[in-house]
Amino acid sequence: MRIVxxxxxxxxxxxxxxxxALTQWPESGIPDNPGAWLQAAARNRAINVFRRSALVxxxxxxxxxxxxxxxxxxxxxxxxxxDAVEDDMLRLVLIACxxxxxxxxxxxxxxxxxGGLTTDEIARAFLVxxxxxxxxxxxxxxxxxxxxxxxxxxxxxRLAVRLASVFAVIYLIYNEGYAATKxxxxxxxxxxxxxxxxxxxxxxxxxxxxxxxxxxxxxxxQESRSAARVDEAGDPVLLMEQDRARWxxxxxxxxxxxxSRAEGLGKERGPYTLQAAIAACHARAATPGExxxxxxxxxxxxxxxxxxxxxxxxxxxxxxxxxxxxxxGLQIVEALASEPSLQRYHLLPSARADLLTKLGRFDEARAxxxxxxxxxxxxxxxxxxxxxxxxCAHGTRP
Numbered sequence: 043m044r045i046v047x048x049x050x051x052x053x054x055x056x057x058x059x060x061x062x063a064l065t066q067w068p069e070s071g072i073p074d075n076p077g078a079w080l081q082a083a084a085r086n087r088a089i090n091v092f093r094r095s096a097l098v099x100x101x102x103x104x105x106x107x108x109x110x111x112x113x114x115x116x117x118x119x120x121x122x123x124x125d126a127v128e129d130d131m132l133r134l135v136l137i138a139c140x141x142x143x144x145x146x147x148x149x150x151x152x153x154x155x156x157g158g159l160t161t162d163e164i165a166r167a168f169l170v171x172x173x174x175x176x177x178x179x180x181x182x183x184x185x186x187x188x189x190x191x192x193x194x195x196x197x198x199x200r201l202a203v204r205l206a207s208v209f210a211v212i213y214l215i216y217n218e219g220y221a222a223t224k225x226x227x228x229x230x231x232x233x234x235x236x237x238x239x240x241x242x243x244x245x246x247x248x249x250x251x252x253x254x255x256x257x258x259x260x261x262x263x264q265e266s267r268s269a270a271r272v273d274e275a276g277d278p279v280l281l282m283e284q285d286r287a288r289w290x291x292x293x294x295x296x297x298x299x300x301x302s303r304a305e306g307l308g309k310e311r312g313p314y315t316l317q318a319a320i321a322a323c324h325a326r327a328a329t330p331g332e333x334x335x336x337x338x339x340x341x342x343x344x345x346x347x348x349x350x351x352x353x354x355x356x357x358x359x360x361x362x363x364x365x366x367x368x369x370x371g372l373q374i375v376e377a378l379a380s381e382p383s384l385q386r387y388h389l390l391p392s393a394r395a396d397l398l399t400k401l402g403r404f405d406e407a408r409a410x411x412x413x414x415x416x417x418x419x420x421x422x423x424x425x426x427x428x429x430x431x432x433x434c435a436h437g438t439r440p
Contacts, residue, residue, distance in 0.1 A: 043134075043137070045085065045088060046088050046091075047190055049151075049182075049186050053155065055088055055091075056080075058083075058084070059080045059084040059087065060080070063076070131156060131236065131240060132240050132243050132244060132247075133195055134155075135152055135208055135211055136195055136196060136201065136208060137194065138155060139152055139204045139208050140186065140189075140204070141203045142185060142186065143182050143186070145206070147179075147181060147182040148207050149207050149214065150168070150175050150179050150182065151179050151182040151183065152207070152211045153214055154179050157211060157214070157233075158233075159215070159218055160223075161176050161179070162175075162223065162224075163218050163223040164214075166223050169352070169353070169383040169387060170383070201248070205251060209314060212237050212244065212257065213237070213257060213314065215233055215236060215237040215240075216233065216237035216238065216241075218230065219232070219233025219235075219237060220234060220265075221420070221423075224419035225420060225421065226421045226422065227422065228276065228277075228420065228422040229268060229271065229272065234265055237261060238258070238265060241254070241257050241258045241261055245257075245300070251307075252304040252305070252307040252309050252311070253304070253312040253315060255304035255307075256300070256311070256314035256316075256317075257318075258300040259297045259299075259300035259301035259318035259321075259322070260315075260317045262294075263293070263294060263301075263318060263321035264321055265290070266289050266290040266293035266297060266325065267290075267324075269288045269289070270286070270288040270289055272422075277425065278422055278423060278426050286327075294325045297321070297322070298322060298326075300318070301315065301318045301319060301322055304318065311348070312348060313348050313349035316341055316344055317345065320342070323337055323338050335361055335365035338361040338365070339358060339366075342361055345358075346358065352378055352381045352384050353387075353389075356375065356378055356384070356390060356393055358374065359371045359372075359374035359375045359378070360393055360397075363397055363400070368397045368400040368401050369401065371397050372394070372398070372401070375393055378390060379394075387417070388415075388417035388418040388427075391410040391411070391413040391414040392410070392427060395408075395410035395414060395431075398410060399430075399439050400439070404435075404437050404439075405434070407434045408434035408435050411427050411428070411430045411431035411434060412427075412428070412431045415428045415431065
């Protein structure tokens with residue numbers, strides 16, 4: 043992108059280089075420096091494109107530079123990029139989250155290009171139809187091409203204005219890993235690991251930014267429960283049923299330390315720090331019965347003020363139900379029934395079903411569990427929801 047100044051062309055060239063590697067490496071062997079090989083392959087294809095295009099005159103100077111760089115080794119390439127950010131992925135996220143784009147467009151584009159998420163996975167994250175996300179991505183690419191952006195790592199104030207969208211990208215990558223949109227597995231561990239690694243490096247890059255530490259805290263505390271979130275068969279285990287002895291103590295310690303650092307910077311708590319504080323309530327409880335649900339419900343009130351959304355209200359409803367009884371939670375959930383963005387969100391009928399079972403309204407709960415199962419593309423989640431529906435059919439609480 044930095045060389046050709048065109049997102050679509052850069053993506054095409056990178057894909058061509060990967061195809062060439064898949065074709066040639068099985069015969070020639072993996073080169074000593076695969077990254078430099080891919081860079082050179084993509085750069086050579088860029089030269090050929092420029093030669094064939096009507097832009098060759100305008101690109102003459104750039105083409106000469108590209109020719110001179112052909113044999114450049116990886117350390118020189120890294121020096122050319124000119125940045126203290128050592129991770130390619132984080133560097134690209136920082137570059138792609140350009141404020142020339144609307145917030146939702148830059149996040150969607152970055153998730154698609156760099157996070158490896160599909161348009162339907164991104165659509166679920168935004169609670170919007172898939173065509174809407176596809177249009178945002180197309181428009182974002184066009185806007186970047188028209189703006190002739192330099193695609194260089196931002197510094198100072200140029201970095202500060204991008205942080206909110208960079209946080210969003212990293213967190214949404216983690217969310218997709220934490221609860222996969224589709225497929226046979228509930229968790230995609232590689233996405234979780236990538237997001238946590240990016241978050242830690244970003245916190246080192248901006249150590250005085252509390253939300254960077256809040257984001258790390260949130261992901262670490264959530265990740266600490268990963269081993270207990272599925273059983274031996276890979277089926278989901280609800281939070282209140284998890285074996286807390288399997289929670290990862292080092293990740294909990296790391297998460298609590300990051301939360302303390304975020305809160306210690308003395309600024310108003312942002313959405314990631316508040317969510318980390320909620321996760322910390324679970325992490326500090328040795329047993330489900332020791333969970334401070336009243337504090338969690340109060341934290342969700344604060345979160346709704348900072349980052350209002352129907353999902354936050356739904357989560358607050360479940361916390362209220364645990365603190366003050368299922369009837370109180372169900373009242374909030376029922377008020378969300380007409381929320382357009384939640385119409386195909388499987389966790390809304392799932393939450394409603396859970397509260398109905400606690401009230402002994404099994405027939406209604408069964409219908410809601412079946413509705414929730416029909417709305418998820420994840421096989422593990424669907425199977426678990428149908429099991430709970432079947433339990434309701436027999437008049438027993440799942």
